């Protein structure tokens with residue numbers, strides 16, 4: 001049986017994605033064949049499909065790091081045809097092994113998880129790594145003692161998927177959230193998901209001195225680069241900055257003073273964990289949980305599989321908000 005897949009090819013120095021016709025035998029080997037229902041589009045996926053950066057480590061390859069669907073066939077007793085399952089996280093799927101953006105997915109059984117209780121086929125990927133990353137960062141702030149009474153938390157890259165979830169979760173827990181965005185026109189959206197204040201990308205600090213006015217009790221940073229350095233100069237004493245992204249740059253320069261004079265902490269967040277290893281940051285997002293985003297339907301929206309490549313180009317141009325979910329057939 002033939003089906004459609006988005007494959008990224010390396011052609012000389014150029015990387016190009018094409019929608020191609022495939023059979024299951026064209027896919028990388030695995031015990032379980034899944035018929036996809038939904039797949040997520042992370043920033044990393046958009047970079048992979050667009051051929052930007054070095055996300056894909058083997059060519060040609062099908063991108064896409066999160067999928068849910070039904071088992072079509074399985075060579076192991078743990079999964080049977082018709083089971084509702086998801087694959088997400090890890091270092092291989094959609095990076096070195098054919099991934100989610102195909103009408104059939106074949107993977108080793110060890111990568112497959114049943115859709116857990118409290119999630120359905122759509123919200124398990126609508127939330128997925130994006131919301132899980134936000135939840136890990138929110139838990140980190142809480143565990144380090146940044147309570148709502150300490151002052152406002154600023155979230156950068158605010159209209160992005162991870163950051164939209166972070167705003168929603170923080171507001172739900174009683175924090176006052178300032179949303180930093182390059183899209184002033186999205187202020188209404190950001191307030192609708194919980195932001196108390198919307199500021200520009202250049203309003204994270206008040207000047208260029210090593211220590212500036214103490215504005216933020218904490219920060220969740222999706223962009224890295226200069227904005228991260230700006231944040232550090234304006235975080236209050238004993239404030240915590242959680243850093244998980246690089247949309248504005250992979251490097252930054254900071255003086256030592258925020259750390260040694262204000263005891264500011266910079267906490268790195270890595271959330272690329274497979275489902276069984278996710279712990280409380282994941283289970284608290286199940287239906288009824290205290291980290292379950294209250295505005296999931298505002299933040300997430302469906303796109304058809306046929307529109308994936310155009311959509312990814314728009315992500316790279318920075319022109320989207322929220323988190324897209326690919327809907328298959």
Ligand SMILES: NC(=O)c1ccc[n+]([C@@H]2O[C@H](COP(=O)([O-])OP(=O)(O)OC[C@H]3O[C@@H](n4cnc5c(N)ncnc54)[C@H](OP(=O)(O)O)[C@@H]3O)[C@@H](O)[C@H]2O)c1
Nearest residue numbers: 043157158159160161162181182244245246247248270271
């Ligand atoms: N560490 C981990 O485990 C982990 C897990 C998931 C994601 N990530 C990383 O987290 C980041 C966000 O991921 P995502 O999927 O939420 O991406 P996304 O939906 O594409 O959001 C990224 C946001 O960053 C802002 N932005 C884009 N280009 C920028 C620039 N040049 N300067 C400043 N801001 C810019 C934009 O927000 P505004 O226009 O509102 O400013 C954009 O919406 C990515 O870097 C991703 O690789 C890391």
